Amino acid sequence: MATVENRQVVLERYIEGVPKVTDMAMKIGKIELKAPKGSGAFLVKNLYLSCDPYMRGRMRDFHGSYIPPFVPSQPIEGFGVGKVLDSDNPDFKPGDFISGITGWEEYSLIHNTSQLRKIQPDDAIPLSYHLGLLGFTAYVGFYEICSPKKGEYVFVSAASGAVGQLVGQLAKLHGCYVVGSAGSRQKVDLLKNKLGFDEAFNYKEEADLDAALKRYFPEGIDIYFDNVGGEILDAALLNMRIHGRIAVCGMVSLHSISDPKGIHNLYCVVPKRIKMQGFLQSDYLDKFPEFLEHVTKNFKEGKIVYIEDMNNGLESGPAAFVGLFSGQNIGKQVICVARD
Amino acid sequence: MATVENRQVVLERYIEGVPKVTDMAMKIGKIELKAPKGSGAFLVKNLYLSCDPYMRGRMRDFHGSYIPPFVPSQPIEGFGVGKVLDSDNPDFKPGDFISGITGWEEYSLIHNTSQLRKIQPDDAIPLSYHLGLLGFTAYVGFYEICSPKKGEYVFVSAASGAVGQLVGQLAKLHGCYVVGSAGSRQKVDLLKNKLGFDEAFNYKEEADLDAALKRYFPEGIDIYFDNVGGEILDAALLNMRIHGRIAVCGMVSLHSISDPKGIHNLYCVVPKRIKMQGFLQSDYLDKFPEFLEHVTKNFKEGKIVYIEDMNNGLESGPAAFVGLFSGQNIGKQVICVARD
Numbered sequence: 001m002a003t004v005e006n007r008q009v010v011l012e013r014y015i016e017g018v019p020k021v022t023d024m025a026m027k028i029g030k031i032e033l034k035a036p037k038g039s040g041a042f043l044v045k046n047l048y049l050s051c052d053p054y055m056r057g058r059m060r061d062f063h064g065s066y067i068p069p070f071v072p073s074q075p076i077e078g079f080g081v082g083k084v085l086d087s088d089n090p091d092f093k094p095g096d097f098i099s100g101i102t103g104w105e106e107y108s109l110i111h112n113t114s115q116l117r118k119i120q121p122d123d124a125i126p127l128s129y130h131l132g133l134l135g136f137t138a139y140v141g142f143y144e145i146c147s148p149k150k151g152e153y154v155f156v157s158a159a160s161g162a163v164g165q166l167v168g169q170l171a172k173l174h175g176c177y178v179v180g181s182a183g184s185r186q187k188v189d190l191l192k193n194k195l196g197f198d199e200a201f202n203y204k205e206e207a208d209l210d211a212a213l214k215r216y217f218p219e220g221i222d223i224y225f226d227n228v229g230g231e232i233l234d235a236a237l238l239n240m241r242i243h244g245r246i247a248v249c250g251m252v253s254l255h256s257i258s259d260p261k262g263i264h265n266l267y268c269v270v271p272k273r274i275k276m277q278g279f280l281q282s283d284y285l286d287k288f289p290e291f292l293e294h295v296t297k298n299f300k301e302g303k304i305v306y307i308e309d310m311n312n313g314l315e316s317g318p319a320a321f322v323g324l325f326s327g328q329n330i331g332k333q334v335i336c337v338a339r340d
Numbered sequence: 341m342a343t344v345e346n347r348q349v350v351l352e353r354y355i356e357g358v359p360k361v362t363d364m365a366m367k368i369g370k371i372e373l374k375a376p377k378g379s380g381a382f383l384v385k386n387l388y389l390s391c392d393p394y395m396r397g398r399m400r401d402f403h404g405s406y407i408p409p410f411v412p413s414q415p416i417e418g419f420g421v422g423k424v425l426d427s428d429n430p431d432f433k434p435g436d437f438i439s440g441i442t443g444w445e446e447y448s449l450i451h452n453t454s455q456l457r458k459i460q461p462d463d464a465i466p467l468s469y470h471l472g473l474l475g476f477t478a479y480v481g482f483y484e485i486c487s488p489k490k491g492e493y494v495f496v497s498a499a500s501g502a503v504g505q506l507v508g509q510l511a512k513l514h515g516c517y518v519v520g521s522a523g524s525r526q527k528v529d530l531l532k533n534k535l536g537f538d539e540a541f542n543y544k545e546e547a548d549l550d551a552a553l554k555r556y557f558p559e560g561i562d563i564y565f566d567n568v569g570g571e572i573l574d575a576a577l578l579n580m581r582i583h584g585r586i587a588v589c590g591m592v593s594l595h596s597i598s599d600p601k602g603i604h605n606l607y608c609v610v611p612k613r614i615k616m617q618g619f620l621q622s623d624y625l626d627k628f629p630e631f632l633e634h635v636t637k638n639f640k641e642g643k644i645v646y647i648e649d650m651n652n653g654l655e656s657g658p659a660a661f662v663g664l665f666s667g668q669n670i671g672k673q674v675i676c677v678a679r680d
Contacts, residue, residue, distance in 0.1 A: 057611070066582070066611045229607065242406070248609050262602020267569065269588050269618030271397070271406045276616045278609030 006031040008075040008105035009317045014061040018325050023059065024076065024318040031107045035088040041111045042087035046102055047340065049314075050079040050131040051321045051333035052162070066280065075103040081119065081130050082108070083340065089113065097121060099130040104317055106337060115282070124300050128308060128334050132295075135306075137249065138166035138225075139291040140284045142174075145247040145277050146223045150175035153217055155236060158227035159200060160187040160307070162332035163249055166295070167225045168197050169304050176223070179216045181232060183327040190330065195305055209235035225249065230261075237265035237274070246276040307331030346371040348415040348445035349657045354401040358665050363399065364416065364658040371447050375428040381451045382427035386442055387680065389654075390419040390471040391661045391673035392502070406620065415443040421459065421470050422448070423680065429453065437461060439470040444657055446677060455622070464640050468648060468674050472635075475646075477589065478506035478565075479631040480624040482514075485587040485617050486563045490515035493557055495576060498567035499540065500527040500647070502672035503589055506635070507565045508537050509644050516563070519556045521572060523667040530670065535645055549575035565589065569603075577605035577614070586616040647671025 006029045015023050035042045055078055058070045070076050080102035084092050091113070092098065100116030102108045110116070119130050141163070142148060154171040158164045159180025168191065171178045179199040180191045191200035199216050206212040213221065213235050220241035226233050227249045236246070269276060298304040309329040311320040317335045324333055346369045355363050375382045395418055398410045410416050420442035424432050431453070432438065440456030442448045450456070459470050481503070482488060494511040498504045499520025508531065511518045519539040520531045531540035539556050546552040553561070553575050560581035566573050567589045576586070609616060638644040649669040651660040657675045664673055 233606075248606075262604045263606050264602045266573075266588075266603050266606075269616065271618070271620070273618050273620055273623060275618075276609065278611070278613050278615075280611070280613060283613060 003030055003032045004107070005029075006105050006107050007314055008103065009314060010074055011059060011070045011072050011076050013072055014069070015056075015059045019056055019059060019322050021318045021322050024321075026315055027073075027075075029105070031109070033085055033107065035086045035109065037088055039088050039109075039111065041109050042089050042092045043085045044082035044098065044102060044108050044110055045085050046080050046082045046104075046106060046108060046337045048081040048128040048131055049102070049104055049317065049335040049337060051317070051324055051329070051335065052078060053324050055321065056325075075105045075108075077101055077103055079131055080108075081127050092118070097127060097130075104314065104335075106314065115285075122296075125296065128310065128336070129299075129306060131332065131334055132306070135162075135166045135295055136284075136288060136291050137281045138163045138170060139295065140281050140287060141225060141247040141249055141279055142167050142170050142223075144284055144287070145279050146225065146245045148174050148176055148223055152176050152222035153219060153241070154178045154223045154225065155213070155217065155221045155239075156180045156197075156225045156227070157203075157232045157236075158182065158327075159197065160190050160195070160330055161227060164225070164227055165195055165307055165331060166304070168195055169298075171223070172196050172198075173298065173303060187327075187330060190307070194307070203232060210238050213239040220244070223247070229263075234263050234265045237263075237268040240268060240272050240274050242272050244272060244274045246274060248276060248278040309333045310336055312336050343370055343372045344447070345369075346445055346447050347654055348443065349654060350414055351399060351410045351412050351416050353412055354409070355396075355399045359396055359399060359662050361658045361662050364661075366655055367413075367415075369445070371449070373425055373447065375426045375449065377428055379428050379449075379451065381449050382429050382432045383425045384422035384438065384442060384448050384450055385425050386420050386422045386444075386446060386448060386677045388421040388468040388471055389442070389444055389657065389675040389677060391657070391664055391669070391675065392418060393664050395661065396665075415445045415448075417441055417443055419471055421467050432458070437467065437470075444654065444675075446654065455625075465636065468650070468676070469639075469646060471672065471674055472506075472646070475502075475506045475635055476624075476628060476631050477621045478503045478510060479635065480621050480627060481565060481587040481589055481619055482507050482510050482563075484624055484627070485619050486565065486585045488514050488516055488563055492516050492562035493559060493581070494518045494563045494565065495553070495557065495561045495579075496520045496537075496565045496567070497543075497572045497576075498522065498667075499537065500530050500535070500670055501567060504565070504567050505535055505647055505671060506644070508535055511563070512536050512538075513638065513643060527667075527670060530647070534647070543572060550578050553579040560584070563587070571601070574603055574605045577603075577608040580608060580612050580614050582612050584612060584614045586614060588616060588618040649673045650676055652676050 008027045008029050009024050010027045012023050012025050081099045084094050084096040097119040154176045156164045156167050160182045168178045168180050178197050180197045181203045188200045188202050191197040221239050222241050224236045224246045309331045314337045320333050348367045349364050350367045352363050352365050421439045424434050424436040437459040494516045496504045496507050500522045508518045508520050518537050520537045521543045528540045528542050531537040561579050562581050564576045564586045649671045654677045660673050
């Protein structure tokens with residue numbers, strides 16, 4: 001088998017605060033396009049990589065989290081879609097498409113198959129859409145954490161993002177009234193005109209977030225799907241209805257960097273009997289088949305729209321990842337490493 | 341029937357911030373010791389009154405809460421135990437003892453019987469113990485919100501207070517490891533030597549609450565019963581275990597007055613999948629008989645200790661109530677208006 005160049009995005013050093021492009025570097029390694037005999041591994045050509053905010057957590061020198069940190073000067077890792085080129089694992093054969101944790105590099109030798117899935121190619125579903133584990137986050141958070149009822153009032157922050165766009169659409173399909181917030185007029189247009197939200201607003205244009213929520217939710221909010229934390233969470237707490245539910249999703253951790261003000265309205269959880277719950281999709285993997293069927297079916301019937309922000313080339317990865325933290329992306333941020 | 345003097349504690353004015361003794365005043369009214377024919381009401385001689393932090397919420401000019409504000413120059417109201425002197429309600433007869441919402445005054449004419457209960461006198465249970473609706477708060481919060489399992493690590497703040505003392509004892513009876521925090525050495529002694537907590541500490545002597553919790557919970561906290569909010573909540577968030585539960589009880593609202601720093605560690609709810617839930621006992625009234633049986637039985641068997649801080653005389657009410665907010669009370673704060 002040939003030994004080829006393998007371009008990689010490596011972590012330069014552990015970070016604090018918001019990631020910068022210079023925290024990562026391009027490196028050219030070499031790789032033999034072969035899975036060593038007896039390794040049980042397989043060699044994958046990476047096609048699409050997912051840019052997700054949680055990855056910042058792995059850029060810190062902190063070992064107490066649910067997932068270990070990246071190793072400096074080694075490729076960073078993330079969710080990806082790839083094609084098997086060679087395999088020493090009988091369950092994965094050359095030509096198979098897979099999704100799961102892979103390296104930010106052209107080729108990866110994969111040993112750990114614990115959360116890896118084989119993809120059945122389907123002309124109606126682009127390969128890159130299988131990066132949609134975050135769609136699963138939306139599904140789990142909305143159905144398992146929020147216990148939605150038809151007719152309820154749902155608020156989604158970062159609503160045009162990877163998770164938010166699906167939460168809003170699932171809520172609409174469930175018969176809820178849905179309002180989203182986002183950080184630009186273009187995103188607000190998208191929410192209202194393409195993603196079917198009942199209303200949407202640009203939080204950057206609102207001097208008083210509490211007043212904005214009172215305008216959009218005169219009856220209050222039953223379900224708040226929180227993708228941002230910080231001031232929007234604080235305003236939402238003031239506007240929750242009795243027995244309201246707040247699903248707290250990954251990005252809240254980012255606000256802890258940039259928002260030193262803290263949360264002040266948590267006392268609202270008592271008189272309003274609010275349930276606030278953090279979650280990770282990985283606790284609900286038994287629901288994955290149900291999710292895939294539900295979302296795929298609705299997507300094929302045109303009832304769910306999926307918006308990707310696709311950057312081309314591995315070298316576009318660092319900027320695309322960093323862009324997440326200033327809301328550069330519209331829809332799910334994806335890197336195309338190779339088409340096939 | 342005689343018309344007699346009726347001493348009352350009235351609200352002087354709506355307040356902001358922490359209540360002061362001067363926000364209330366003693367007033368002498370007159371009352372006919374008779375329930376008017378056709379009123380459906382009954383006349384009660386108030387014996388014991390409960391001092392509860394939630395009452396502060398009714399001293400503000402705010403009508404959006406779950407309970408309306410007090411009326412200035414009218415007696416404040418709270419949970420009490422009384423004896424029926426005269427009645428136009430066939431369900432309540434002279435000589436009956438009752439518990440429920442009554443006025444802070446010597447005699448009250450009661451129309452609203454919605455949360456009112458008749459007490460069966462029992463030599464083994466002092467009458468004032470029936471003010472223990474907050475014991476019910478402990479019961480509901482611990483069993484319904486925290487879903488405790490044997491062997492779990494439980495942390496209780498304001499642990500020698502009305503709610504905390506019972507939460508800790510219920511947790512011990514359930515087979516949990518229980519640590520409480522309180523604001524004086526005397527309270528800490530009480531927790532360890534009388535209430536059966538495994539450990540207890542004085543939060544005022546801890547420069548670093550995070551470090552204190554790590555010392556008492558090297559394995560982390562499964563259940564935090566939060567009676568205070570603020571910095572202790574922030575430190576607890578850092579020390580919760582995966583799938584931890586936080587029951588948020590009334591007093592958190594007080595910290596919103598005195599703690600302008602806000603909560604900063606809420607991001608922990610995501611990787612740790614924490615459930616944080618506010619609650620009110622009034623949502624769980626169907627559990628009241630079960631609570632009464634469980635707690636009464638354990639009390640009679642000497643397995644539950646109940647600590648009251650009893651002040652004598654209606655005129656001691658304002659200072660006792662205000663004292664709650666600086667931790668003056670040890671155990672449940674009660675006012676004895678009359679013995680019988």
